[in-house]
Amino acid sequence: MDSILSEKHRVVRRSVRRFSERELRPIAKEIDHEARFPWEVVEKMGRLGYFGIQVPKELGGADLDSLSYAIIIEEISRVCASLGLCVTVHNSVAVYPILAFGSEEQKAEWVPPLARGEKIGAFCLTEPNAGSDATGIESTAIKDGNSYVVNANKVFVTNGGVADTCLIFVQTNPGADRKEMSVVVAERGTTGFVVGDLEDLCGMRANPVSSIRLYDCRVPLKNLLGQEGQGLRIGLTALDTGRIGIAAQSAGIGQGALEEALGYARQRRQFGVPIEKHQAIQSMIAEMATLVDASKLMTYRAAALRDKGKPFSQESAMAKLFASEASSKITDMAVQIHGGYGYSKLYPVERYYRDARVTRIYEGTSEIHRMVIARGLMK
Amino acid sequence: MHIIVCIKSVIVKAPEAGMVRSHDSTELNPFDRPVLETALRIKEARGGITTALSMGPESSISVLSEARAMGLDRGVLACDPALAGSDTLATSTALAAAIDKLRPFDLVLFGTRTSDSDTGQVGPQAALLLGIPLVTQVHSIEYIDSGLYVERTVDGFIEKFELSFPAALTIHPASVQPRDIDLADIGPAFEKQDTKIWNLGDLELSPDQVGDAGSPTKVLSISKSKRHKRCEFIKGDTLEQADELIKRLAESGMIG
Structure with missing residues (x-):
């Protein structure tokens, strides 16, 4: 696979792999079990540029391209998907919309601490009654003097428990067209900004997914991102990019599960030979490897198109759909190859299996992606 | 202070005769990474400039970029x-010529070995050709006005040397975390x-x-060595088995 990448991208991969193996491999099981956010590693990653992957140098970022971004997310997720999730969401749907839609003043204020990982970002769209239909949000931001008075109930916020800088999707004119939503940036610590309990999730347990509620929270008017009514466009633009990250994450989970399965199939003996000698196991391994390969190729293509400044929305949607569905199949086969041990917490494949499942749900379900892809073809 | 670090782009696949180094079959020799770290620490402590030097086809530019x-x-x-086809002496000759051209320098650092050929000869040979003092397997460095104190552990003893510049060191891979x-x-x-x-x-240099x-x-050739492992069950009752086992072990020189 790496033979199609440039030397720069291969060095990006090797650097992230070395870091992930040394810093994340030893703790991945424990932080999943304890549902603990590993600040000690996150701080190191912040100093190394992981939280500002595509942020320009002058704003404190690493200024890398989308392909590098995909490789970085893939490599972190190969070892620890929870942290891959933290990094991709922070970069693609929290920092990127500020870069794309923020004023110079907003970028200068918010981006540098985010890019250094000193502050963590979150994307707060989903509500109890608004998920796939984002226009159903009921949160409001009503102008009052120099502030918006924000009332919002956001759920399943990735990074929610540790987020400092939150993009909150709201209606500024509740009676108007529901598509006329807006985005305000609210900072943790503002009066009325409340972080709810962490969700007790099936997978991605080291990510502090939580609800975030704003009660009569006064957010300065200058914290409006873009224009009033531009929220849907901001959200969709962010998600186009975010999908590359989730596709890369899924490919990374698949790669990790494949490696575990290969290792186990070599050492586990049944009927007098390692089980890798059995055709039924080989068949699964071939299927897994092919799915991983296709996931990576689709992801890299979407990223490369974005780097060339070409349309990539359709390709990123297809990559996300394919790679997320593939990661569920791959991790399922990895559990199957491990047999009873695969169902035990003694081996990491059960974690990969749990982590993979949500990639088909967040940043747009598989069903929404099929709708988006079909609409793209029927224009 | 001018520190030169010699690094190598190594082949990551299993070795075979006549291999050609290409972009996707090579990476920075892992034993060179601690050497680069050592150079950076010396520079941070004493100032100066650092040069990464390699010999190889154009694809080796990648490891120099990584060093940068x-x-x-x-x-x-x-x-x-x-x-192409240089053995360790020819490689040392080319590196020594390049180092000579990079004068003035104070320190030349090498890894102790490479992951694809593992001879450990290039550092010592290059130092000899340059006529500068060399200490191998160095794991600690202390700065003094006239040069360096360096330590290495060998055969259970710690040896401490005083060196004046210019000098060459091979750096023990476990001495620092890159x-x-x-x-x-x-x-x-x-x-x-x-x-x-x-x-x-x-x-x-001439060809x-x-x-x-x-x-x-x-x-002349490289081929995979075969491991000969054989399992034999010794027959008889427990006492006979024990006697036979002791006899076999004694015969093979493993006990007695």
């Missing part, structure tokens, strides 16, 4: 078709390409000193 991403100031590649590359440094190191490339003429012609060692 890690923090080294510049890269130099000895690259000429006539260098730093992680800051992602922000990767782009510039690969996109702003200013690696110096020196051919045989630049190195003032008979290097490559196949200048190599007294000829690798």
Whole structure:
């Protein structure tokens, strides 16, 4: 696979792999079990540029391209998907919309601490009654003097428990067209900004997914991102990019599960030979490897198109759909190859299996992606 | 202070005769990473500049770029078709010529070995050709006004040496933990390409000193060694089995 990448991208991969193996491999099981956010590693990653992957140098970022971004997310997720999730969401749907839609003043204020990982970002769209239909949000931001008075109930916020800088999707004119939503940036610590309990999730347990509620929270008017009514466009633009990250994450989970399965199939003996000698196991391994390969190729293509400044929305949607569905199949086969041990917490494949499942749900379900892809073809 | 670090682009696949180094089959020798770290720490403590030097085809520019991403100031590649097939002596000859051209320098650092050929000869041979003092397997360095105190552990003893500049060291791979590359440094190191490339003429060497012609060692063939492992069950009752086992072990010289 790496033979199609440039030397720069291969060095990006090797650097992230070395870091992930040394810093994340030893703790991945424990932080999943304890549902603990590993600040000690996150701080190191912040100093190394992981939280500002595509942020320009002058704003404190690493200024890398989308392909590098995909490789970085893939490599972190190969070892620890929870942290891959933290990094991709922070970069693609929290920092990127500020870069794309923020004023110079907003970028200068918010981006540098985010890019250094000193502050963590979150994307707060989903509500109890608004998920796939984002226009159903009921949160409001009503102008009052120099502030918006924000009332919002956001759920399943990735990074929610540790987020400092939150993009909150709201209606500024509740009676108007529901598509006329807006985005305000609210900072943790503002009066009325409340972080709810962490969700007790099936997978991605080291990510502090939580609800975030704003009660009569006064957010300065200058914290409006873009224009009033531009929220849907901001959200969709962010998600186009975010999908590359989730596709890369899924490919990374698949790669990790494949490696575990290969290792186990070599050492586990049944009927007098390692089980890798059995055709039924080989068949699964071939299927897994092919799915991983296709996931990576689709992801890299979407990223490369974005780097060339070409349309990539359709390709990123297809990559996300394919790679997320593939990661569920791959991790399922990895559990199957491990047999009873695969169902035990003694081996990491059960974690990969749990982590993979949500990639088909967040940043747009598989069903929404099929709708988006079909609409793209029927224009 | 000018520190030169010699690094190698190693082949990551299993070795076979006549292998050609290419972009996707090579990476920075893992034993060189602690050496680059050592150079950076000396520079941070004493100031000066650092040069990464390698010999190989053009694809080796990648490891020099990686060294620059890690923090080294510049890269130099000895690259000429006539260098192909060089053994350790011919390699040391080319590196010594390049180091000579990089004068003035204070320290030349090498890894102790490479992951693809593992001879450990290049550092010592190059130091000999340059006529400078060498300490191998160094694991600790202390700065003094006239040069360095260095330590190495060998055969259960710690040896401490005083060195004056210029000098050469091979750095023990476990002596320091190499730093992680800051992602922000990767782009510039690969996109702003200013690696110096020196051919045989630049190195003032003749073709008979290097490559196949200048190599007294000829690798005739490389093949995978086979491990011979045999399992035999000793028959009889427990006492007979024990007696037979002791007899066999004594015969093989493992006990007695």
